[in-house]
Amino acid sequence: MNSPLLHRHHLMNTAHRPAQIFIRGEGAWLYDAEGRRYLDWMQGWAVNALGHAPAPVAAALAAQAGTLLTASPALHNAPALELAARLCQLSDFDQVFFASSGAEANEGAIKLARKWGRLHRAGAHQIITFGRAFHGRTLAAMAASGKPGWDALFPPGMPGFARAEFNNLESVERLIGPRTVAVMLEPVQGEAGVIPADAEFMRGLRQLCDQRGLLLIVDEVQTGCGRTGPLFAYQHYGIRPDIMTLGKGLGGGVPISALLATDRVSCFEPGDQGGTYCGNPLVCAAALAVLETLTAPAFLETAWRHGELLADGLRSLSREFALGEVRGSGMLWALELGRNTAPLIAAAAMDAGLLLNAPHPHCLRFMPPLNSSAAEIETGLSLLAEALAHYA
Ligand SMILES: Cc1ncc(COP(=O)(O)O)c(C=O)c1O
Missing domain, CATH: 3.40.640.10 (Type I PLP-dependent aspartate aminotransferase-like (Major domain))
Known part of the structure; x- marks a missing residue:
């Protein structure tokens, strides 16, 4: 079967996109056409508050449609x-x-x-x-x-x-x-x-x-x-x-x-x-x-706690790899790298199975779904450590 990528010249050239075609998402995870899965800490630039294909949204859309x-x-x-x-x-x-x-x-x-x-x-x-x-x-x-x-x-x-x-x-x-x-x-x-x-x-x-x-x-x-x-x-x-x-x-x-x-x-x-x-x-x-x-009971409180887990993990990676400031709150964080390695680290993270955003060459931004589990946060932090190790 021909890859749909053959048609990419019909899309206006407004973004540098990686070669993968993403076909499915579930919660914190995004799947490409090859069946590989990625922990998605971009989530459409902080769009998917509840992760990919959340059941309450899917049900509301189906009923309303x-x-x-x-x-x-x-x-x-x-x-x-x-x-x-x-x-x-x-x-x-x-x-x-x-x-x-x-x-x-x-x-x-x-x-x-x-x-x-x-x-x-x-x-x-x-x-x-x-x-x-x-x-x-x-x-x-x-x-x-x-x-x-x-x-x-x-x-x-x-x-x-x-x-x-x-x-x-x-x-x-x-x-x-x-x-x-x-x-x-x-x-x-x-x-x-x-x-x-x-x-x-x-x-x-x-x-x-x-x-x-x-x-x-x-x-x-x-x-x-x-x-x-x-x-x-x-x-x-x-x-x-x-x-x-x-x-x-x-x-x-x-x-x-x-x-x-x-x-x-x-x-x-x-x-x-x-x-x-x-x-x-x-x-x-x-x-x-x-x-x-x-607004369900304890939803935002749990998101806050898991956001703090993420921040603690980022701070300890920053110490381990001699990086810079960790800024943010909730489920919106940035890590200053102190050098222009963010695009390289984001690419290495993608290879490791973690999708990250580099809003500037010296800084990474983290936008996991608000309903990320503690285990997903730990998984993301260890994939990030793997990527950082390449460019420490
Ligand atoms: C603070 C802020 N305002 C406005 C926008 C634009 O939103 P949209 O891309 O949906 O037009 C963004 C998008 O990143 C944003 O972060």
Whole structure:
């Protein structure tokens, strides 16, 4: 039989992909067409909160697929109504808009802040974002991001953003002007290499936004839905943001994202925002199943304990191989290597049967499923040790 790889030239060349074709996933494990299995600590870049093909999501999708796939975003459907209510109940927000990707949710957050500025702040529209931030790949989300080199990629860039330094409150204060409407940040900068916002910085931002009449937007596309420990990472800090975006883990592998806002800020009117697939019942049913699992008794506590096991293991590997800092919380961690060996180590790990992400040449990122067992964490750590031994 001809390998489907023969067709790869028909795919646009947007990523360096290894030669394996992955055909099946089960929990923490991913299987290739040759029957080889890999412990997957990428999980679609922190998408599969419950691992591959989780039974509650599969069941919810099957039931919903046989009932109603899509009606119209201009008609009510029960899963979207229930999901919106559940998200509000579990968070500090009052209203939700559903979309399909993280970038799209952030696009909505930017529009909402701009509209609020038009209505309440005399047309203020500028949003302060941060160096090394990642908010997605639409043009507005790219302009909001601080990924080095992105400014020059698809000129002209979208105006309306100013860039401050992460964890530096003064750098934010300096940028605030009459046109500033909001500050937008990831509570933990994931793509930058798992850099958490300091508690003092986050609380200072909330205070500053209150004093200067600005909105605080948290992009929890990566950190939300239990990834860093609590259901939402802003809950680490004891603050209440005005706007939050979710994606990735929310659908447990199914493309759904959400924009949440407090009543004070939620000012969209019919026609302001929409999309063909926004809030369709199929993806909302999947997200409801994910939330039900994440909020089951002891689920997040167990994930936290197993995340600590992972962190302890990473710290001891760091000592053994004379590597650098271990950063993160919950099931989102990074290991600094102190040298540019991350791509080599990720390749060696794949050979050993462990899928890892190297967001930077000097840093590895770990995103196991939240329901990883202690035994799976131990297995991953010993496969990682094998890979590290090659490049110590
Ligand atoms: C913090 C954050 N925001 C937004 C996005 C973009 O999400 P998506 O790729 O679903 O558009 C990502 C993706 O990695 C992310 O980590």
